[in-house]
Amino acid sequence: MKLARETWLIFQRQTQLLLRNPVWVVVGVFQPVMYLLLFAPLLKPALNAPTQAEAYKVFVPGVLVLLAIFGGLFQGFGLIAELRAGIIERSRVTPVSRLALLLGRSMRDVVSLLVQAVIITLLALLFDLRVFIGDLLLAYLMLALIALMTSAVSYGVALKVKSEDALAPLMNTVAQPVLLLSGILLPLTFAPGWLQGVAVWNPFSWAVDGTRALFAGDLGNDKVWQGLAIIAVLAAAGVGWAARQFARSVR
């Protein structure tokens, strides 16, 4: 009860500050929209898809996962600014739960990701993408879990490195191979055997497969529950680890 109340308090404050500067929606959505408009038209011929709508069913879930991964991983920058302003220190002398300090922030990131995901989905509808609402909601759950994990990890790392200069290259180094090995841009069915072998170890590859299955209306596909389970476990681990950083961080 105390945790829920405190998480809500932090979430409210963070959201309020975010809404004061709504440019974030445009900035956050800009890259995926560009992919949707400028990259997706290449897909029908490239994937040999029968229709443009089929191509979008493969591509849109990938773009959404991409958005969730990147949106989350770069949240640490905001935290470093808060660290510098003394906000974290000020919070840590209060009896507020350290888990709430993390969850309140990550929840804001999840909500803002979902808003962006809805915008992308609506845009894709204009391009004849069709998906069942139930499947879509489950796909959003997957995205929420991904964003929860990546934002928590980003906060944890930010508390450890404490400087933007270290965080930026670190996050880029992690994000690039994760991105390429997840089959986000093109499905890994095109990949040679060794590449597929490596990708099996990338949890995001499972997440992308699961999300694609949902967009394809294939709810019974094993990839769906496997992807959700893998990401849920990792999200819990990421949150646990990052909350410990909030408890322990020095300055």
Added chain:
Amino acid sequence: MIETRGLRKSFRSRAGRDKKTVDAVRGVDLNVAEGEIFGFLGPNGAGKTTTLRMLATLIEPDGGAATIAGADLLRQPAEVRRRIGYVAQGGSTWDESTAREELVLHARMYGIRKADAHRRAERALAAFQLTEYADRKCKTYSGGQRRRVDIALGIIHEPRIVFLDEPTSGLDPQSRAHMWDEIRRLRSEGMTVFITTHYLDEADALCDRIAIMDHGEVVAEGTPAELKREISGEVVVVGLDAAATPDAAQLLDSEPYVNKLETVDGGGLRLHVDEGATAIPQILRRIDHAGLALSSIELHRPSLDDVFLTKTGRSLRES
């Protein structure tokens, strides 16, 4: 109110390949009484902030024990947090939010209900003369205003003790005097105030008791007056021209009340005496008798800097 025994903390620092352990605080014993302004005086890097951060539960001590407002620092950190306020040196407000928002949020982080939090924020804004700026963004505040918001945040939940880390550093003289008044007001409301400072005049004028810290240890503790009394005697500086100085030196060196005599380059004498008030008339009489011309006479009472000098071999102003 605060009692510490052998509080210790060391940090590992890495400079290139060398790993070094720095003993930031090496066994601090303190007793702070209820309702006093207690000052931690020392140069930068003496371990003041580290000690304060340990007492505020922000970093865990490596060893030792402490009781703060009746709660055990190591076993009941959450209880300690409830009973103390802490104001960091570097500020604690967000550029884009207003003082009122910050105060309400901070109160609610202590579990205070929304309506009550708003009432408290209103009261704190009035008490710290911030009402006028309450709904402007913090980035528009002056240094002094922002510091007052920091302190208001630190005491919004009415703690029994408030820790203020260098509350006046970087403030102009007027804001500084204002801040001293605020701190005295907190004491008059029954709060125990624990401040760190590297300003001698601040420790002297503001604090009821001080501990002088150097290299992670407390080297002296007491009221400013007690500490200064420990430094025996006072110094009378006699201004003379260069020609008259040797004669005066010869004349005064044999006087019983002069403990030690030094000549000043370019003319003049420094006389170490037990009590300036009784020595000065006698010095004046001797010099007058000898027909020497006196240009000035000054009495130097020992300052906290002299205390620091005696205890550490360095002047606080230099370190």
